[in-house]
Amino acid sequence: MTSKALLSVRSLGVAFGSEHVVEDLSFDVEAGRTLAIVGESGSGKSVTSLAIMRLVEHVGGSITQGSIHFNADGVSRDLTALSDKQMRALRGNDIAMIFQEPMTSLNPVFTVGDQIIETLLVHEELSRNAAREEARRLLELVRLPDAEAQLKRYPHQLSGGMRQRVMIAMALACRPKLLIADEPTTALDVTIQAQILSIIRDLQSQLEMAVIFITHDMGVVAQMADDVVVMHRGRRIEQAPVADLFAHPREAYTRALLSAVPRLGSMSGEDLPRREALTVIENGEPRTIGGNSTQDTARYDEAPLVSIRDLVTRFDIRKNFFGGVTHRVHAVEKVSFDIYPGETMALVGESGSGKSTIGRTIQQLQAATSGDIRFEGKPLAQMSKAEQMRLRQKVQYIFQDPFASLDPRKTVGFSIAEPIRTHGLIDNRRAIDARVGELLERVGLEAHHAGRYPHEFSGGQRQRICIARALASKPKLIIADEALSALDVSIQAQIIDLFMELQKDEGLAYLFISHDMAVVERMSHRVAVLYLGQIVEFGPRRAVFESPAHSYTRRLLQAVPVADPGARRDQPMLEGEIASPVRSVSDEPIILPLSETAPGHFVATEKPVGIPA
Amino acid sequence: MAKFLIYRVLQAIFVVFVVTLTVSFAIRLTGDPALMLSQGAGSITEADLERIREALGLNRPFLVQYWEFISGLFVGDFGRSFMGGTPVINLIERALPATLMLAIVSLVVSIAVSIPLGIKAATARGTWIDQAIRIFSLIGLSFPNFWLAIMLVLLFSITFRLLPPSGMEGPVSFIMPAATMAIILTATNVRLVRTTMLETLRSQYVMVARAKGLSETTVLYKHALRNCAIPLITYFGLQFGGLLGGIVVIERVFNWPGLGTLAFQAVAARDYPVLQAVITVLSLLIIAINLLVDIAYGLVDPRIRTE
Numbered sequence: 001m002t003s004k005a006l007l008s009v010r011s012l013g014v015a016f017g018s019e020h021v022v023e024d025l026s027f028d029v030e031a032g033r034t035l036a037i038v039g040e041s042g043s044g045k046s047v048t049s050l051a052i053m054r055l056v057e058h059v060g061g062s063i064t065q066g067s068i069h070f071n072a073d074g075v076s077r078d079l080t081a082l083s084d085k086q087m088r089a090l091r092g093n094d095i096a097m098i099f100q101e102p103m104t105s106l107n108p109v110f111t112v113g114d115q116i117i118e119t120l121l122v123h124e125e126l127s128r129n130a131a132r133e134e135a136r137r138l139l140e141l142v143r144l145p146d147a148e149a150q151l152k153r154y155p156h157q158l159s160g161g162m163r164q165r166v167m168i169a170m171a172l173a174c175r176p177k178l179l180i181a182d183e184p185t186t187a188l189d190v191t192i193q194a195q196i197l198s199i200i201r202d203l204q205s206q207l208e209m210a211v212i213f214i215t216h217d218m219g220v221v222a223q224m225a226d227d228v229v230v231m232h233r234g235r236r237i238e239q240a241p242v243a244d245l246f247a248h249p250r251e252a253y254t255r256a257l258l259s260a261v262p263r264l265g266s267m268s269g270e271d272l273p274r275r276e277a278l279t280v281i282e283n284g285e286p287r288t289i290g291g292n293s294t295q296d297t298a299r300y301d302e303a304p305l306v307s308i309r310d311l312v313t314r315f316d317i318r319k320n321f322f323g324g325v326t327h328r329v330h331a332v333e334k335v336s337f338d339i340y341p342g343e344t345m346a347l348v349g350e351s352g353s354g355k356s357t358i359g360r361t362i363q364q365l366q367a368a369t370s371g372d373i374r375f376e377g378k379p380l381a382q383m384s385k386a387e388q389m390r391l392r393q394k395v396q397y398i399f400q401d402p403f404a405s406l407d408p409r410k411t412v413g414f415s416i417a418e419p420i421r422t423h424g425l426i427d428n429r430r431a432i433d434a435r436v437g438e439l440l441e442r443v444g445l446e447a448h449h450a451g452r453y454p455h456e457f458s459g460g461q462r463q464r465i466c467i468a469r470a471l472a473s474k475p476k477l478i479i480a481d482e483a484l485s486a487l488d489v490s491i492q493a494q495i496i497d498l499f500m501e502l503q504k505d506e507g508l509a510y511l512f513i514s515h516d517m518a519v520v521e522r523m524s525h526r527v528a529v530l531y532l533g534q535i536v537e538f539g540p541r542r543a544v545f546e547s548p549a550h551s552y553t554r555r556l557l558q559a560v561p562v563a564d565p566g567a568r569r570d571q572p573m574l575e576g577e578i579a580s581p582v583r584s585v586s587d588e589p590i591i592l593p594l595s596e597t598a599p600g601h602f603v604a605t606e607k608p609v610g611i612p613a
Numbered sequence: 614m615a616k617f618l619i620y621r622v623l624q625a626i627f628v629v630f631v632v633t634l635t636v637s638f639a640i641r642l643t644g645d646p647a648l649m650l651s652q653g654a655g656s657i658t659e660a661d662l663e664r665i666r667e668a669l670g671l672n673r674p675f676l677v678q679y680w681e682f683i684s685g686l687f688v689g690d691f692g693r694s695f696m697g698g699t700p701v702i703n704l705i706e707r708a709l710p711a712t713l714m715l716a717i718v719s720l721v722v723s724i725a726v727s728i729p730l731g732i733k734a735a736t737a738r739g740t741w742i743d744q745a746i747r748i749f750s751l752i753g754l755s756f757p758n759f760w761l762a763i764m765l766v767l768l769f770s771i772t773f774r775l776l777p778p779s780g781m782e783g784p785v786s787f788i789m790p791a792a793t794m795a796i797i798l799t800a801t802n803v804r805l806v807r808t809t810m811l812e813t814l815r816s817q818y819v820m821v822a823r824a825k826g827l828s829e830t831t832v833l834y835k836h837a838l839r840n841c842a843i844p845l846i847t848y849f850g851l852q853f854g855g856l857l858g859g860i861v862v863i864e865r866v867f868n869w870p871g872l873g874t875l876a877f878q879a880v881a882a883r884d885y886p887v888l889q890a891v892i893t894v895l896s897l898l899i900i901a902i903n904l905l906v907d908i909a910y911g912l913v914d915p916r917i918r919t920e
Binding site: 055058089091096097101104109122123156 | 821836842
């Protein structure tokens with residue numbers, strides 16, 4: 001082994017039982033540099049990180065071949081050959097790891113301080129007091145305000161972003177030479193993601209450590225990496241410096257992956273959404289599907305399909321001794337907008353913005369506190385039971401998690417046929433079967449799939465099945481609530497294309513609820529930006545994205561990582577937490593009036609409380 | 614906290630009221646203590662029986678009798694036994710510690726054995742160790758407690774003459790009754806610990822603890838076990854209640870001078886005051902345990918404490 005790299009992985013193989021999930025994987029990590037391992041689900045990237053930590057044994061895997069050489073302090077050690085005791089001395093000390101889910105990474109029953117101190121005491125000769133002092137310093141290092149007080153708090157008292165900072169502080173406690181970050185920002189809101197990425201970048205240069213950054217997000221790769229390894233089905237597809245990879249991807253898979261990434265700004269200069277040809281990999285061969293066309297489907301000359309006026313939705317949460325309400329979630333506050341036939345109206349915002357509640361209220365999954373919802377001009381409040389039922393048929397909902405939204409004990413054919421039977425659309429059994437087959441083919445599956453069960457399909461296929469089920473009741477409006485968020489980018493691009501194709505053919509309107517600005521830019525005709533239950537900016541997509549007028553919209557756009565290493569911005573870090581929509585009963589929110597700055601482009605006039613400058 | 618305690622005390626008062634009312638009423642449907650007392654006394658006339666009833670205060674309306682019992686509770690007066698006139702409080706004072714000690718010893722032994730075994734089974738999931746632990750716990754579950762008790766007596770008292778067959782005299786006499794109960798409790802507890810632990814071991818924070826370089830013992834017994842505590846405490850609390858009920862049979866077999874034996878004799882003799890007192894004490898105990906369980910939740914889980 002002549003390589004001077006800090007970490008040298010050679011011909012690594014990892015198997016779970018007889019299933020090989022990583023095969024013949026080799027790469028180097030140089031001291032002080034960032035290597036991004038990028039891949040879609042099932043690519044083996046997370047398993048690779050657990051193998052380096054030698055933690056893969058604890059989840060039922062085993063290293064079947066190859067070596068992992070760690071060269072530090074003039075010693076070269078093969079991690080695959082170390083005893084568990086030797087490995088423990090390295091873990092958390094020379095090699096540390098941050099995990100994906102900040103909400104579950106910290107032990108809920110110990111204080112933040114104790115969890116950091118514990119790491120220090122295991123690896124370093126420190127008194128408890130000195131360790132506590134060091135823990136406080138570490139929390140300051142990750143820019144947690146009021147570090148002294150944070151030490152005594154429990155994880156559930158912190159937001160997701162704060163927990164991830166604690167996690168980083170804990171990982172950096174013993175000044176590791178290598179930090180492995182496994183999707184550290186995937187579960188976070190985009191502005192918080194920007195904060196965490198900037199902290200990791202700063203501390204990396206400050207502590208001169210190497211980082212392995214595992215992610216599925218090409219935007220994050222472009223912002224963070226020096227070198228990139230692309231993985232697919234357990235194998236390395238290619239490795240290159242980040243600029244080369246984005247400029248000249250050598251392999252077809254990498255090219256397909258890059259072309260599928262929605263890029264913020266890609267629609268600049270265009271008024272309408274556009275369908276673009278996609279490159280997909282089928283049986284290892286690239287193939288182009290779809291074509292380019294402008295999505296001119298919105299029918300603004302017709303009457304609005306749905307009209308919402310002054311919608312308010314609140315939830316009572318805390319009660320006092322006598323059962324009186326003391327606190328409420330102000331999920332939606334005085335929101336008004338229309339959805340026209342054939343248009344895609346997007347609701348964007350971060351956690352707690354109320355975007356999902358609006359969708360749920362329209363679908364009558366949630367009662368409104370006040371306000372007016374009209375469907376084709378008729379107020380929901382005046383509808384008879386039968387009319388409300390008919391409305392449930394005309395408005396369909398697609399959820400984020402395609403795994404949880406199909407009944408695992410029913411065939412997909414049964415699930416798709418259910419709305420047809422419920423609403424009595426077809427009463428002949430053979431005709432229903434034919435319709436189910438037709439719907440499956442409509443969403444890119446095959447008619448004979450009807451007899452299969454959900455577990456036999458991949459995530460992307462299940463989301464197609466959910467779309468087929470939504471189409472079954474011949475809706476006019478589909479509410480897609482983060483329907484693309486759980487999917488890999490290549491699948492995501494295909495589903496976006498399917499959504500647009502269906503809109504063109506069936507004249508569907510979409511209420512597209514998403515936190516992903518780049519996807520919203522691709523799909524929408526009009527966009528409403530929500531903050532703490534209120535619309536802060538609303539208008540045609542081009543106006544909102546190209547001339548954002550509200551500071552919060554600009555902040556959201558600025559925080560999105562751009563999938564272009566040349567556009568790496570060393571911008572000042574965005575500060576501040578996401579404000580909470582929970583208010584005490586006497587504390588009514590101020591309703592921000594909207595003013596029209598350009599035709600159809602509305603902007604809240606005042607800055608809402610809670611957004612830092 | 615004060616709010617919580619007031620609420621719990623009110624709840625306890627209500628529960629005691631309902632339980633005692635039901636018991637006092639139900640026992641009066643089962644037979645006449647006067648007949649029991651006069652058994653074997655030769656020719657008894659209805660007038661004699663009436664005199665006995667009057668002496669015991671049984672000829673008064675039910676609600677008057679019940680009121681007397683309830684008002685006595687507040688001054689620690691449980692009345693006197695129909696059999697021999699001993700103050701009931703004295704009987705309880707002797708029986709309660711015997712039962713409590715037996716129940717606590719059984720439960721503590723069971724917990725001390727089932728936690729390491731359950732954790733071992735969880736971490737060795739699917740191996741022969743896990744299989745062995747699960748099979749033995751199934752065998753333990755399948756034994757009826759009275760049969761197990763009799764077998765232990767046959768083996769250790771009659772055949773080997775190692776342990777006293779009955780009574781409560783010194784620590785040695787605890788071995789067989791406590792072991793009988795502990796074996797049956799452990800059989801369920803091991804499975805519960807195993808299942809809870811398997812769930813917890815899947816948590817990300819367990820992986821994080823390992824990634825920090827902590828030893829496996831620290832990971833399991835500090836990070837994981839503490840998070841298993843809520844379901845375990847809930848179950849152990851419920852189990853203690855069940856244990857007090859199940860103890861009647863065990864006390865009979867080992868002739869243990871506890872509440873179970875006392876209750877058994879009281880039912881047989883229609884000794885209303887004693888039975889009412891035993892049931893009241895048991896329900897108070899169960900209420901107290903539930904309260905302790907709730908307090909323990911807050912101690913082990915900061916999410917509950919800081920709500």
